[in-house]
Amino acid sequence: MGKMILSGKGRRWLLKGHPWIYKDDVADGEGTPGDLVPIYAPEGEILGWGLYSAESKIALRMVTREEEQPNREFWLGRMRRAISARENLGMMNPEGACRLISGDAEGIPGLVVDRYAKTLVLQIGTQAADRMRDFFVEVLIEALPFEPTAVLERSDLSVRRFEGLEPRVELLSGVIDGPIEVREEGGLVYRVDVREGHKTGAYLDMSSNRVKAAALRPGGRVLDTFAYDGLFGIRAALAGAEEVLCLEQNAAACERILVNAELSGVADRVKVERVDCMKDLRKRAEAKELWDMIVVDPPAFARNKREKRGAERGYVELNRRAMLLAVPGGHVVSASCSHAIWASEFLGHLASAARVSHRDTMLEAFTGASPDHPVRLGLPETDYLKCAFMRVT
Numbered sequence: 001m002g003k004m005i006l007s008g009k010g011r012r013w014l015l016k017g018h019p020w021i022y023k024d025d026v027a028d029g030e031g032t033p034g035d036l037v038p039i040y041a042p043e044g045e046i047l048g049w050g051l052y053s054a055e056s057k058i059a060l061r062m063v064t065r066e067e068e069q070p071n072r073e074f075w076l077g078r079m080r081r082a083i084s085a086r087e088n089l090g091m092m093n094p095e096g097a098c099r100l101i102s103g104d105a106e107g108i109p110g111l112v113v114d115r116y117a118k119t120l121v122l123q124i125g126t127q128a129a130d131r132m133r134d135f136f137v138e139v140l141i142e143a144l145p146f147e148p149t150a151v152l153e154r155s156d157l158s159v160r161r162f163e164g165l166e167p168r169v170e171l172l173s174g175v176i177d178g179p180i181e182v183r184e185e186g187g188l189v190y191r192v193d194v195r196e197g198h199k200t201g202a203y204l205d206m207s208s209n210r211v212k213a214a215a216l217r218p219g220g221r222v223l224d225t226f227a228y229d230g231l232f233g234i235r236a237a238l239a240g241a242e243e244v245l246c247l248e249q250n251a252a253a254c255e256r257i258l259v260n261a262e263l264s265g266v267a268d269r270v271k272v273e274r275v276d277c278m279k280d281l282r283k284r285a286e287a288k289e290l291w292d293m294i295v296v297d298p299p300a301f302a303r304n305k306r307e308k309r310g311a312e313r314g315y316v317e318l319n320r321r322a323m324l325l326a327v328p329g330g331h332v333v334s335a336s337c338s339h340a341i342w343a344s345e346f347l348g349h350l351a352s353a354a355r356v357s358h359r360d361t362m363l364e365a366f367t368g369a370s371p372d373h374p375v376r377l378g379l380p381e382t383d384y385l386k387c388a389f390m391r392v393t
């Protein structure tokens, strides 16, 4: 086992509450990539334990500020704490889906675990979590209130390259012989392609926002843009929308929308068009179409600070078009998952869109990700998802 000694700046940064230590703030030390190491102040006082990466700019991810070395009981406690939070949130319906472990936000750096019914899908993003994978899986299974039918590792994240890790997809146990069927409250039934789908198969971070949008009871026509598996639109149909049109460019996702609408019993009211939403929304706005609710949930326009300028233009123009499409009194539900754009900046872009569209727009609610994707206070990197619920007059 190695050890790391921080610089004075590193110590101050850590004591301010951020749990990541950058390479430049480590004054001295030794460790094997992926080690759990004790972390010391320059004067020799122990500051806690962290996971070491030899490749990343983030050299250390704090696990605990206690002196005692984390052992198996410690990790089991962390897993149990995460699972019991989902139980308390009512998210452990055995046929449903949720994020079980949310990585750094939950003090288990580098490990994300999503649950689709009884199938677990792991994503591993750091050297340490990579080394500890089998141990983490074993401890997680002990902490779970059910026996998983399959465990799949979907570590095909591009961020792994920052840790010197190759992409990896591996079935660790059980059998997965097709999409997983998930059933949620309110009659929503959908299929998840855990092997090929986006993220671990679905956008679980949006689940509470989909319920919230449906609770607006969009009775008439709903346009679900950047729809992926169509779950905003299908939830709206289940809530009584008469006509739902899902727009999406991914062919496999378009097929799943139709299957999901059928499984949820709303196929007669849900249609799909495979289009480029940027162009399609311009066309619809020019044609002066009117919709009762427009959902705008594009992929991240700004993945880093350099992309912020272009992203601002994209968000303003996209939301301008969406606002023009709203009937007076209709809703625009608009999201941004750009890590590099703060909530206040996104609200500024929406205000610009309202100004250039000449539509008076009221912000009725402004949320983040579902509560199974918690934001760790002191770690702003975990606060990435913004979702605005706006009434356009």
Ligand SMILES: C[S@@+](CC[C@H](N)C(=O)[O-])C[C@H]1O[C@@H](n2cnc3c(N)ncnc32)[C@H](O)[C@@H]1O
Residues within 6 Å of the ligand: 202, 203, 206, 210, 226, 227, 228, 229, 230, 231, 232, 247, 248, 249, 250, 253, 275, 276, 277, 278, 297, 298, 299, 337
């Ligand atoms: C953030 S996801 C949407 C998630 C979805 N709203 C949900 O709740 O599951 C963004 C989606 O936009 C699609 N997409 C990206 N660029 C697009 C474009 N120009 N036109 C249409 N769809 C696009 C992606 O394939 C992806 O499915």
